[in-house]
């Protein structure tokens with residue numbers, strides 16, 4: 001079917017399910033493709049048809065096995081270069097929505113091809129796709145100000161058209177957070193038996209210790225936190241994700257042993273190195289742990305949904321903008337003062353006033369008040385409309 005022949009002939013596009021084109025260019029790490037994939041999978045689970053055009057979809061081999069092979073109903077993973085191939089694009093059903101992930105700019109060839117098909121079929125009353133620029137997640141004030149704003153296209157093949165900014169966020173004035181419909185019910189049913197079974201089936205020899213997951217870059221506070229867990233008195237099992245987190249632990253290990261002052265063989269901390277997990281298993285991991293140490297954006301959101309105390313290693317930016325981003329997040333959730341100090345120490349950022357010069361109380365991570373706060377954040381955020389529901393409503397209004 002070509003873009004021309006497949007488009008509807010009535011003056012109204014069909015109600016959902018719609019065809020979506022989601023575009024993703026990977027800058028770094030796994031967050032770009034991770035978020036885009038979750039979005040696509042969530043849309044597909046609600047009956048939509050999605051094409052994910054990505055310049056590097058290789059992490060999906062472990063995040064979502066079978067995705068690249070077309071084994072996920074409703075989602076087709078395509079290479080970015082295919083969006084520049086006129087013959088290939090021409091045989092695809094037309095989309096009702098275009099999503100540019102994180103300002104990635106859809107290939108001009110794709111836009112030009114679409115524009116020529118649109119003009120060729122103008123008499124058929126076909127609507128142009130609603131065009132969304134899906135932005136990065138932040139709790140900063142600009143998010144509420146800029147969410148949903150139009151952005152006229154001034155040049156190129158789409159000149160005269162309008163894109164809309166779509167900002168995910170933590171408050172009602174934003175685009176919300178990805179939250180699949182069954183997510184919280186699954187978390188609520190995650191009892192002791194499910195946790196033990198999950199750990200056993202993933203080769204974790206759990207002896208009832210306190211469980212902490214670690215997914216991070218190279219956090220400043222890692223050595224001090226390791227030393228704290230080495231001292232005990234509680235036994236701790238640290239589940240370390242592969243890659244940068246595992247290398248960071250290795251790099252910090254000997255200094256941590258020294259700082260802990262614990263004689264060899266008496267450490268209360270044990271490590272277990274995990275393989276790369278699927279996104280679904282990653283969620284299970286966060287549900288299974290007592291505390292989660294996460295990074296980036298997608299795992300931050302998943303830690304919030306797990307409802308357990310967590311620390312966020314924010315993606316560091318050269319200009320220091322991450323300090324403002326972290327503080328905005330902590331303000332937004334009204335994170336209590338003691339925990340704020342831990343977030344700052346973990347990230348190597350200036351401690352809140354009054355906390356400088358006092359020892360970092362890592363034990364607070366495991367305190368009842370931290371568990372209560374994490375539970376409260378989860379409930380508070382769950383009261384907000386989830387991103388996909390809000391996005392579909394937004395698109396509906398723009399058509």
Ligand SMILES: Cc1cn([C@H]2C[C@H](O)[C@@H](COP(=O)(O)OP(=O)(O)O[C@H]3O[C@@H](C)[C@H](O)[C@@H](O)[C@H]3O)O2)c(=O)[nH]c1=O
Pocket residue numbers: 027028029030031032034035062063136215241242275276277278279280282295296297298299300315
């Ligand atoms: C460790 C692990 C992660 N994951 C997934 C969860 C997430 O979807 C993804 C990790 O993404 P994030 O948590 O966002 O962290 P990240 O550090 O990989 O991605 C980051 O990249 C930067 C370029 C962005 O600017 C950041 O904002 C952020 O998105 O990997 C698994 O599926 N299995 C695993 O075993």
